[in-house]
Amino acid sequence: MLRQVPHCGELSDGSGGVVPVELTSKVNAFIACMKGTEAGNGRCIALQGELGQPGIGCAIYANRPSTCREFANGLEDGSPSPECQRLRAGIGLPPLLPPS
Numbered sequence: 001m002l003r004q005v006p007h008c009g010e011l012s013d014g015s016g017g018v019v020p021v022e023l024t025s026k027v028n029a030f031i032a033c034m035k036g037t038e039a040g041n042g043r044c045i046a047l048q049g050e051l052g053q054p055g056i057g058c059a060i061y062a063n064r065p066s067t068c069r070e071f072a073n074g075l076e077d078g079s080p081s082p083e084c085q086r087l088r089a090g091i092g093l094p095p096l097l098p099p100s
Contacts, residue, residue, distance in 0.1 A: 006032055006065030018063040034065065052093045 010017040024032040049056030080096035
């Protein structure tokens with residue numbers, strides 16, 4: 001898993017952000033991380049469901065941090081991204097198949 005690091009300006013603590021501050025841990029004065037990802041290899045607190053199973057998703061999808069918004073799980077042609085494939089392999093999941 002990746003360490004999900006929203007900039008403090010993205011947090012819902014009055015700075016105008018939308019990422020629920022109660023789901024984050026402060027890293028320093030400028031950044032926070034999603035709880036569970038502090039060490040860079042844990043499960044984000046907002047992730048619901050079982051890895052590799054249907055129905056897995058983000059509980060705060062509409063309010064997810066920019067690091068999540070910017071991560072593309074697929075390429076423009078619909079094929080899985082190499083980074084997504086690498087992360088899947090790292091946790092023992094089979095690679096995603098390209099669309100037929």
